[in-house]
Amino acid sequence: MRELFTEHLIYWLILFLFMLGPYGMIFKKNLVKKLMSMNIMQVAVILFFLALGQKTGGTIPINLPGLIGAEHYINPLPHTLMLTAIVVSLATLGVSLGLLLTVQKRYGTLEEDELLRRMNQ
Amino acid sequence: MKEQLPALIVIVPLLIALLSPLVAYFSTRLLRGLGLTAAAVSFVSAVGALGHALTKGPWHYYFGNWAPPWGIEYVIDPLSGLMAVLVSFLSLVVLIYTDSFLREEGWLKQGIHYALYLLLTAGLLGMTVTGxxxxxxxxxxxxxxxxxxxxxxxxxxxxxxxxxxxxxxxxxxxxxxxxxxxxxxxxxxxxxxxxxxxxxxxxxxxxxxxxxxxxxxxxxxxxxxxxxxxxxxxxxxxxxxxxxxxxxxxxxxxxxxxxxxxxxxxxxxxxxxxxxxxxxxxxxxxxxxxxxxxxxxxxxxxxxxxxxxxxxxxxxxxxxxxxxxxxxxxxxxxxxxxxxxxxxxxxxxxxxxxxxxxxxxxxxxxxxxxxxxxxxxxxxxxxxxxxxxxxxxxxxxxxxxxxxxxxxxxxxxxxxxxxxxxxxxxxxxxxxxxxxxxxxxxxxxxxxxxxxxxxxxxxxxxxxxxxxxxxxxxxxxxxxxxxxxxxxxxxxxxx
Structure with missing residues (x-):
């Protein structure tokens, strides 16, 4: 049981978040909700990387006097990678919100069924 | 200059893409010239790099001189070189073609189109050559x-x-x-x-x-x-x-x-x-x-x-x-x-x-x-x-x-x-x-x-x-x- 909470639980939670994304994108009819689900999926991947970098008893990766050896520091590489991934997800969000604004202005709705009806008129 | 060819393939379109909207404000003809030059430079570099890879073996280019696996390297082997030539060639050809569609548009739309197009080119070329x-x-x-x-x-x-x-x-x-x-x-x-x-x-x-x-x-x-x-x-x-x-x-x-x-x-x-x-x-x-x-x-x-x-x-x-x-x-x-x-x-x-x-x-x-x-x-x-x-x-x-x-x-x-x-x-x-x-x-x-x-x-x-x-x-x-x-x-x- 202890092992579950200290080691595996975080990955199960991340998996749950990750699958929440496709679920929302498929079953929610509002385009903004779809967009939010997409973002949740990206966040799940970011959390996955951060969990990889974590280490029990590790501290921030700044060279502290007297603390020598890799086992005392957490792995900084996943964090730097995820900084890039966060920027990417921000850009994706910006582009898709811009697209949604245009759609809203032209068709006056963001509900998928109504949108499809108005598009085919 | 020649030893920097793998970097030029990607960097030239990337740089011109960032400049495009600004250049478009001053002159759309200059923008067109710059865009075509960028695509042409990256095509020529890709051909040069492919030639090098075919005659002298795979070309490993260390970005910022950081040796792999710590740094990012670009690898031009025959496969990635060939893909880079293909992508940059088609990019150049389609860029020549776009002019008639864009001529009627305002400077802002032209600038943004060129910026996005060159970014797309740079991204795809980067995917082919990165290691x-x-x-x-x-x-x-x-x-x-x-x-x-x-x-x-x-x-x-x-x-x-x-x-x-x-x-x-x-x-x-x-x-x-x-x-x-x-x-x-x-x-x-x-x-x-x-x-x-x-x-x-x-x-x-x-x-x-x-x-x-x-x-x-x-x-x-x-x-x-x-x-x-x-x-x-x-x-x-x-x-x-x-x-x-x-x-x-x-x-x-x-x-x-x-x-x-x-x-x-x-x-x-x-x-x-x-x-x-x-x-x-x-x-x-x-x-x-x-x-x-x-x-x-x-x-x-x-x-x-x-x-x-x-x-x-x-x-x-x-x-x-x-x-x-x-x-x-x-x-x-x-x-x-x-x-x-x-x-x-x-x-x-x-x-x-x-x-x-x-x-x-x-x-x-x-x-x-x-x-x-x-x-x-x-x-x-x-x-x-x-x-x-x-x-x-x-x-x-x-x-x-x-x-x-x-x-x-x-x-x-x-x-x-x-x-x-x-x-x-x-x-x-x-x-x-x-x-x-x-x-x-x-x-x-x-x-x-x-x-x-x-x-x-x-x-x-x-x-x-x-x-x-x-x-x-x-x-x-x-x-x-x-x-x-x-x-x-x-x-x-x-x-």
Whole structure:
């Protein structure tokens, strides 16, 4: 049981978040909700990387006097990678919100069924 | 200067892309010159780098002089060099073509179009030449984001389909990134060459299998491998004619190249779970080839027909990948080249017809051969190549795929390839019949008989004719291309 909470639980939670994304994108009819689900999926991947970098008893990766050896520091590489991934997800969000604004202005709705009806008129 | 060639391939378009909106404010003619120069510089650098890779072996370029696996390296081997040449060549050709569509627009729209287009080029080129799996993800997102923007500029319907593409494409990218996370957790490395070495003893572990499947699904969505192709038909149909030839021609092919890179170079096709995964890919691809070809027959819009045919053609590349032998590899890479050139050419033709007559429906193509003889000649070559009639290029890639299938005793794939060629023939001959045999209605006929203007402006006609000629040239020169470049590109072959 202890092992579950200290080691595996975080990955199960991340998996749950990750699958929440496709679920929302498929079953929610509002385009903004779809967009939010997409973002949740990206966040799940970011959390996955951060969990990889974590280490029990590790501290921030700044060279502290007297603390020598890799086992005392957490792995900084996943964090730097995820900084890039966060920027990417921000850009994706910006582009898709811009697209949604245009759609809203032209068709006056963001509900998928109504949108499809108005598009085919 | 010469030792910096691999960096120039990517950096020049990237830099000009950032300057584009600013330059457009002062002069749109200067912008056009700069854009063409950037594409040309990256084409010349790619050719130079490929030449170096063919004569002196793979070229490893360390960015900022940080040695791998810590730093990011660019690797130009025959395969990535060839892809870089292909991408930069098509980028240059389509950039020449866009001028007529953009001339009427304001400076802001022109500037943004050039910026997005060059970013797309830089992203795709970066994906081909990078030797680092996370760097590949960044370039993947650069190219995808600019493609979303380009597609959305085609009007309101295009905006809706671009939004769908954003959702689906981001799912693909997330799957890919998760796969990279698995690989990083397993090996602690992100460098491709380093990964190859470190993965060898671990290939029987299930974690590697999961990483493999995640990367396959992610890239499968991006390359529109059946049944993950849902985003493609709408996106291709509604996007503006100035951008779609490049997107349709190159984007899905670069994603296919990434899969080839992973399965043939990083995992190795004979190890661990790879044959199992590839077998599944093969069956899915075979099913996709047939179903997408049937869907293409049902379309009345020329661009939509081409879009479904793209899904089918990507299936061929998947089939070559799944065969896992040398002929399969050659067939897949050859088909990447062929399909990029022919699909680009066909979409250029579609844009040309739209420019002249404002029509996309196949039934409006009646007697088009008399109105636009050169354009339709290029279309004829592209269609023959799609069907696979020698000596056009399409025949030879199908030939190598069939050889690969026979070598593995998978006769069902041979049947699939031949059957789908027949289906291709049905939907392309329908257009050929309209363009060459049907008579146009009298009222329309009078209009174009009196029309003494040339069929298209030179900036549009030249790219169409050049690509049409390329289809023939690649087909006729298939033997030197295969034995001098593709055999060298095969892992363990050549150098």
């Amino acid at each position: 680092d799996v996370f760097n590949l993800y960044v370039f993947l997102e650069i190219s995808s984001l600019s493609a979303y923007g380009l597609i959305a500029s085609g009007g309101y319907k295009a905006t809706v389909s671009a939004f769908r593409y954003v959702l689906v494409g981001t799912v693909g990218a997330s799957f890919y990134l998760l796969g990279v996370g698995y690989l990083y957790a397993i090996t602690g490395s992100l460098n491709m060459a380093d990964l190859t070495v470190r993965l060898q003893p671990l290939l029987d572990s299930q974690a590697v299998l999961i990483a493999m499947v995640l990367i396959l699904v992610g890239m499968g969505i991006k390359m529109a491998l059946f049944p993950l192709h849902g985003w493609l038909p709408d996106a291709y149909t509604y996007s503006p004619p100035a951008a779609i030839p490049f997107i349709a021609g190159v984007m899905t092919k670069v994603m296919a190249y990434v899969l080839l890179r992973y399965f043939f170079f990083i995992f190795g096709v004979l190890n661990g779970f790879v044959p199992l995964v590839l077998e599944v890919v093969g069956w899915i691809a075979a099913l996709g080839i047939i179903l997408a070809s049937v869907m293409a027959i049902a379309q009345s819009d020329f661009r939509r027909m081409l879009a479904f045919s793209s899904v089918a053609q990507v299936g061929y590349i998947g089939l070559g990948l799944s065969l896992g032998n040398m002929f399969g590899f050659i067939g897949a890479v050859f088909h990447i080249i062929n399909h990029a050139i022919m699909k680009c050419c066909l979409f250029l033709v579609a844009g040309g017809v739209k420019w002249k007559t404002g029509e996309h429906l196949i039934e409006k193509y009646a007697e088009m051969s008399r109105r636009m003889p050169l354009t339709m000649g290029a279309f004829l070559l592209g269609a023959f190549s799609m069907v696979g009639i020698p000596p056009t290029a399409g025949f030879f890639s199908k030939w190598y795929l069939i050889l690969g299938a026979i070598e593995k005793d998978l006769w069902i794939y041979v049947v699939v390839i031949i059957l789908s060629s027949l289906l291709n023939a049905i939907y392309f001959f329908r257009v050929i019949e309209q363009a060459y045999l049907k008579k146009a209605p009298v009222a329309e006929r009078e209009k174009f008989v009196e029309d003494k203007k040339p069929e298209l402006p030179a900036t549009m006609l030249v790219p169409i004719v050049v690509l049409g000629a390329c289809i023939l040239v690649v087909g006729i020169l298939n033997e030197p291309l295969v034995s001098n470049i593709l055999l060298m590109a095969f892992p363990g072959g050549g150098l």
